[in-house]
Amino acid sequence: MTGKRRLHQQISAHNPGKIAVSDSVLSIRGLSKAFGGLKVLTDISLEVSQGEFITLLGPSGCGKTTLLRLVAGFEKPDRGSVYLDGVDISSLPPEKRQVNTVFQSYALFPHMTVAANVAFGLELKGFRGRELNDRVNQALDQVRMRELADRYPGRLSGGQQQRVAIARAVVNTPRVLLLDEPLSALDARLRRDMQIELKRLQRELGIAFILVTHDQDEALSMSDRVVVMQDSRIAQIGTPREVYEDPANLYVARFIGDINLFPGTVIGRNGKNELQVQIFDRRVLARSDKALQPGQLVQLLLRPEDLRLTEDAAEKVPFFWGSIMERSYRGSTLDTTIHLDAGPVVRACEFFDEDDPDFDYRVGERVKVSWVQGWEVVLPDEDPTH
Numbered sequence: 001m002t003g004k005r006r007l008h009q010q011i012s013a014h015n016p017g018k019i020a021v022s023d024s025v026l027s028i029r030g031l032s033k034a035f036g037g038l039k040v041l042t043d044i045s046l047e048v049s050q051g052e053f054i055t056l057l058g059p060s061g062c063g064k065t066t067l068l069r070l071v072a073g074f075e076k077p078d079r080g081s082v083y084l085d086g087v088d089i090s091s092l093p094p095e096k097r098q099v100n101t102v103f104q105s106y107a108l109f110p111h112m113t114v115a116a117n118v119a120f121g122l123e124l125k126g127f128r129g130r131e132l133n134d135r136v137n138q139a140l141d142q143v144r145m146r147e148l149a150d151r152y153p154g155r156l157s158g159g160q161q162q163r164v165a166i167a168r169a170v171v172n173t174p175r176v177l178l179l180d181e182p183l184s185a186l187d188a189r190l191r192r193d194m195q196i197e198l199k200r201l202q203r204e205l206g207i208a209f210i211l212v213t214h215d216q217d218e219a220l221s222m223s224d225r226v227v228v229m230q231d232s233r234i235a236q237i238g239t240p241r242e243v244y245e246d247p248a249n250l251y252v253a254r255f256i257g258d259i260n261l262f263p264g265t266v267i268g269r270n271g272k273n274e275l276q277v278q279i280f281d282r283r284v285l286a287r288s289d290k291a292l293q294p295g296q297l298v299q300l301l302l303r304p305e306d307l308r309l310t311e312d313a314a315e316k317v318p319f320f321w322g323s324i325m326e327r328s329y330r331g332s333t334l335d336t337t338i339h340l341d342a343g344p345v346v347r348a349c350e351f352f353d354e355d356d357p358d359f360d361y362r363v364g365e366r367v368k369v370s371w372v373q374g375w376e377v378v379l380p381d382e383d384p385t386h
Helices: 064-072 114-124 129-142 158-170 188-205 216-222 240-245 250-255
Strands: 024-035 038-049 053-057 079-084 099-102 176-180 208-213 225-230 233-238 260-269 274-279 282-287 297-302 307-310 319-329 333-340 345-351 366-371 377-380
Touching (some): 024 208, 038 079, 038 208, 053 064, 064 099, 064 176, 099 158, 114 129, 114 158, 129 158, 129 188, 158 188, 188 208, 188 216, 208 216, 216 240, 225 240, 225 250, 233 250, 274 297
Parallel strands (some): 176 208
Antiparallel strands (some): 024 038, 260 274, 307 366, 319 333, 319 366
């Protein structure tokens, strides 16, 4: 979908764009791990650059937390290696790696003040006196918790506890900061605020962050690159825009955002980048450079914001008749569920415009569902029953 005029709103909310990065600070090469004969990770390779924000995204059980633990040194790989600044650290214990982890539970010491929690790791390394205080204060300033330095964790909110956990990690000046679903315990509003704070902190520190999450919006809004994981393997690595607008397969497409799928069959090809696809009773043109052959079953993917509703779509653009089942006002957008005459139920998401007469559609009304040609993605059908 290169050149598509629209972009999922969450992608650029907090992400200013792809950053310039230097050589890899972290290199993961062929990592595999199994527990009790069950493969959790299979041949995982990934390069992470200095100052890059990477998100490991996937459902529970896909291996993303295990990958984080292998990088941190809490688990040992069955095969493969982890390199930090070109040095193999696979056999080093966690305390010998310049890698720090922020856990979901924060793991703060309840009997210690905020300042004492942050200072704990430095004291174990022999820091004392003014140097210790300066580094603790600097870390607390970075997470905006200096004024609460003498407070105990039990008197802090969830967001404040998370900031202390982050300060305790960054005070050790790690080369890579690992975050294992650190926002999952926060309510929606605070979670959004902390996403912005994490991005700010990452830019200020200039170190690599690797975040584990199952939240697609979180991954899209915060990351320079997203690593989508599927059943112990990497399904796709790309920028938020790439994984959203050009998913590698149906698994990635379904996991990243809402989708509408139109089953079809490849009829032929017009040149290198355009297919003829039979969808229901219509032949449509679809832009694709994938090696799809005539007769092959495919799914034509369109996001809800790709679809357009009208009563008079031009015959030259693809369209299907349907009936409106539901309309949902969501402030800036209007969601519409449509039952197509051909069978499927699809959802359209359009920006709300009270002056547009098309927004007066009622439940049960007949409409044409169309889209701008070239916004579709054609993927091989992965359903073995088809």
